[in-house]
Amino acid sequence: MKGLMSALRTPKGCLGCLGILLLTVAVAVAGLMLGGIANPGYKLPPISLKAEEIPLPFNVPLFGHSVPNTLPATWLTMLVLIVVAFFATRKMELVPSGFQNAVEAIVEMFYNFVEGVAGEKARHFFPLVATFFFFILISNWMGILPGYGSFGVKEHEAIIPFFRSANAHLSTTLALAIVSVSATQVFGFKLLGLPFLRRYFTFKSSPRKEDSEAGGFARLVGKLGGFMERIGNAFAGILELVSEFIKILSFSFRLFGNIFAGEVLLIVVSYLCAFLASLPFMFLEIFVGFVQALIFSMLSLVFFMIATAHHGSGESH
Amino acid sequence: MAKKKQGVDMKDAVWVLAVGSQLGLSIALPVILGLAVGYWIDTRLGTLPWITLLLTLAGAIGGPIIAYRWVISTVRKRFEEGEES
DSSP states (O other): OHHHHHHHHSHHHHHHHHHHHHHHHHHHHHHHHHSTTTOTTOOOOOOOSSOOEEEEEEEETTTEEEEETHHHHHHHHHHHHHHHHHHHHTTOOSSOOHHHHHHHHHHHHHHHHHHHHHGGGHHHHHHHHHHHHHHHHHHHHHTTSTTTTTSEEEETTEEEESOOOGGGSHHHHHHHHHHHHHHHHHHHHHHHOGGGGGGTOOOOOOOOHHHHHOOTHHHHHHHHHHHHHHHHHHHHHHHHHHHHHHHHHHHHHHHHHHHHHHHHHHHHHHHHSSSSTHHHHHHHHHHHHHHHHHHHHHHHHHHHHHHHOTTGGGTOO | OOOOOOOOOHHHHHHHHHHHHHHHHHHHHHHHHHHHHHHHHHHHHTOTTHHHHHHHHHHHHHHHHHHHHHHHHHHHHHHHHHHHO
């Protein structure tokens, strides 16, 4: 701020700032003139809820003659992560410097975050939770790069982009959700063993000492109470099973909904005003992408912890 | 610069955000799931609208129960950790 103020005091700086201001206004006005507001004849580009299929000249096993355009985006995200990991760990030094230092700082920051929530179990959960976080974060942020959604092949008067943000496809988010919920079961078995199954199949009632001492009607009432409790516990187990499916749905819909909504928002704003107006929304998308990655990884972590908690996950008490 | 603000623990903020967003969805999704599964069964058996109605109602009742149980277990786990540390 001080630099700007001192620059404004000199005629050269003053002219420069005025020039930047005028240029911004000119770009905004040009954007409005070229956008859909000033030209009612413009059509909003088609927005597809499904990922568009890129036609291929050859046959791909499982996919046929086309692949969804989120698939190249997923591969690109994987490539970025693999390349970063490769270069960060190629020449490992005890006292890190440069790129290794930067990557270690980020990973350590996230490890401290996971450790703060999960405590001692962090070392079990960290690899998967961090993978979720970095994969979702990088793919969300890459989705707003220029070129995503604009370069593509022309088919039937419409452009089919080569790339579409990976999480703007329900299949990607569903796959992530299935991995997360399956990992919950795996961690539960790994850390608790067979007692983990009590979470879903509980038919026992709590022991009643007074039952053996009481007689007649009181005993009958006690037995009836025990029977009702067993039914209640069995019902709770079924609810627990259903809630696992709800978890898959909520994980996938939340991520898909947020990222797809962001894509639609950017398309509509860019259509209404060609330049500049979409800039604030891009910042919003950067924020949303980060928050969604955090929410997905944090929720996975919370579910892992509840699944691996002792005394029957504390729910049937 | 004004006086430094009381810092909010990032970990707690994300925890509340995550639990809150899951809570809303775990109430809403069972209704939709009940509706979808019910409609699918009904169109197969030709019993429209009975199973759809039944499963939608079951979802509407089960959703809040699932949400309640989940929040109780999550919050309890969180407080246990707080006491341990």
